[in-house]
Every structure is written in C-alpha cells, then in structure tokens.
Amino acid sequence: MSFEYKVTGGDFTHAGYASSQVKKMLKQLGVDSTIIKRVVVCLYEAEVNIVAHAYSGTINITLDSEIIAMTLADSGPGITDIDLAMQKGYSTASPEVREMGFGAGMGLPNINANADTLAITSEPGTGTTLEITINLNSPAA
Amino acid sequence: MKLEDICSVLNGQLICGSDKTNRxxxxxxxxxxxxxxxxxxxxxxxxxxxxANVQTIRTAEMSDIDCILFVRNKTVTPEMKDLAEELGMTLITCPSTMFRASGELFRAGIKPLF
Incomplete structure (x- = not known):
C-alpha cells in the first residue's frame, strides 16, 4: 500500500492530519499499539517540522506486512549542519512556532529515538528529505 | 481518580466527553x-x-492521551472541541494555575510519571 499527503508550510491548523490518517489506518490493520505510537510520533514530529520550517512538502507512505517507510520531502531553507540539528535543544524555530508548543530542538532526536532507521539529506536553500522506516513486527526501537 | 472527581477538586468545567466522566x-x-x-x-x-490550540489536541492524539486539563481558564476553540469529540477525548478547563492544579491533583492521589 502507498499513500501521499501534501503539507503546507505555516499551516498549523492542519498540521497532523496525515499522521492522524496513518494512525487510523494502522489501527484498522491491527498493528501493535506500541508500534503505532512510534510511527505516529515520528511522522507527526516530521510533519510539524515541514509546517514549521518549510514552504511546502510531500509525505509518501508505503507499507507491507513487514515494514512502514515514510519519506517526507520539503521545499524550504534546508539544514546547513545536520549533526547540529540532531542535537537535543538545538533549534532554528521562529517565536511563532515556539508559541505552538514546538521548536525546542526535540523533534529530530525524538524521531531518531523512535525510528528503526532515519536518513536525512538536505540541500541548504532547496529543501530537506527525511526517510524513516519502522519494522511493524518488533516493538523495540 | 475519576475525571468527575478531578473536575470537583479543581472546580473544573467539562468541555466535552461528558459520557466519559467515570474514566x-x-x-x-x-x-x-x-x-x-x-x-x-x-x-x-x-x-x-x-x-490551548489545535496542536495540543493533535499531540494528545499521537501520544494516546484521552484527557486534557487546560489551566487558567484557557479558551477551547470550536475547532479544538470538534477535533477532541471526533477523537473521543475529554477536555476540562479550570481556573487554577498549572502549579496549583498539579499540586491539588498530586494531593488527591494522581501520580507523577517520574
């Protein structure tokens, strides 16, 4: 199965819609609740990152009985130093994003903690792509 | 502790989820x-x-949290209420500060995570 969702930068009203849809789908498929939570935490953090930092983005989800793969590609400022961005507490979020309860430099580390694999590629001035996979049959991260 | 007791302790107002006060x-x-x-x-x-914004509800959804207590009489918007009802959540508002609400609930037996 595969699904695609569009994300609009700055649209905090609809941020989380894709994550919500994926959560409902995984529940219907009978996936273990611990794994569902890891998937949606990764996806939601990444979705909010697009809303918070990028101009627009696309989420592609593919899954089979073994694995769910989530690719989030955005058009935006990109990340200059990915190692720095992965450090807890580092953030370039605007005051507006912080007022929404995000932008504390916890998103990427939290994704990394919940994903089985995480790959980040970015071109400053162009955009960022996150590739996240989670094994649907092993609860441990 | 039942949600109805939480409302009672904090003089809280139930915004939605009135069918789940025994939770x-x-x-x-x-x-x-x-x-x-x-x-x-x-x-x-x-x-x-x-x-108090829609992302508070979304975050609770992703975290498998079914009940949110908003302190300082924060306004729950119609969008927040609609989403919470769709997700089967209970929303409560109370006039207390976060510090007082936490203290009162701790005294009443609600446990901290850490």
Whole structure:
C-alpha cells in the first residue's frame, strides 16, 4: 500500500492530519499499539517540522506486512549542519512556532529515538528529505 | 481518580466527553511543550497544560492521551472541541494555575510519571 499527503508550510491548523490518517489506518490493520505510537510520533514530529520550517512538502507512505517507510520531502531553507540539528535543544524555530508548543530542538532526536532507521539529506536553500522506516513486527526501537 | 472527581477538586468545567466522566486517570504530566509530551510513553495519562490550540489536541492524539486539563481558564476553540469529540477525548478547563492544579491533583492521589 502507498499513500501521499501534501503539507503546507505555516499551516498549523492542519498540521497532523496525515499522521492522524496513518494512525487510523494502522489501527484498522491491527498493528501493535506500541508500534503505532512510534510511527505516529515520528511522522507527526516530521510533519510539524515541514509546517514549521518549510514552504511546502510531500509525505509518501508505503507499507507491507513487514515494514512502514515514510519519506517526507520539503521545499524550504534546508539544514546547513545536520549533526547540529540532531542535537537535543538545538533549534532554528521562529517565536511563532515556539508559541505552538514546538521548536525546542526535540523533534529530530525524538524521531531518531523512535525510528528503526532515519536518513536525512538536505540541500541548504532547496529543501530537506527525511526517510524513516519502522519494522511493524518488533516493538523495540 | 475519576475525571468527575478531578473536575470537583479543581472546580473544573467539562468541555466535552461528558459520557466519559467515570474514566479513571492514574498519572498526570504537566507541560506546555508539545515535543516533550511526545516523548512520554504512558497510558491512562492526564495532560495538564496551558497551551490551548489545535496542536495540543493533535499531540494528545499521537501520544494516546484521552484527557486534557487546560489551566487558567484557557479558551477551547470550536475547532479544538470538534477535533477532541471526533477523537473521543475529554477536555476540562479550570481556573487554577498549572502549579496549583498539579499540586491539588498530586494531593488527591494522581501520580507523577517520574
């Protein structure tokens, strides 16, 4: 199965819609609740990152009985130093994003903690792509 | 502790989820930082927050949190209420500060996570 969702930068009203849809789908498929939570935490953090930092983005989800793969590609400022961005507490979020309860430099580390694999590629001035996979049959991260 | 008892202790107002006031809550976590909430792994949890926007509801959804207590009489918008009802959540507002609400609930037997 595969699904695609569009994300609009700055649209905090609809941020989380894709994550919500994926959560409902995984529940219907009978996936273990611990794994569902890891998937949606990764996806939601990444979705909010697009809303918070990028101009627009696309989420592609593919899954089979073994694995769910989530690719989030955005058009935006990109990340200059990915190692720095992965450090807890580092953030370039605007005051507006912080007022929404995000932008504390916890998103990427939290994704990394919940994903089985995480790959980040970015071109400053162009955009960022996150590739996240989670094994649907092993609860441990 | 039942949600109806939480309302009673804090002079809280039930915004939605009136059919779930018998639901028991064991733990509470107080935060305005949604990224922090997303790191929590616990069921049967009450979120105490002063952050009132749609993303508060979304964060609770992703964290498997079914009940949110908004302190300082924060306004729950129609969009927040609609989403919470769709997700089967209970929303409560109360006039207390986060510190007082947390203290009163701790005294009443709600457990901290850490």
């Amino acid at each position: 028991e809550v064991t733990y509470a976590f107080a935060s305005d930082l949604m990224s922090d909430v997303l790191t929590i792994n616990c069921s049967n949890l009450l979120l105490i927050t002063g952050l």
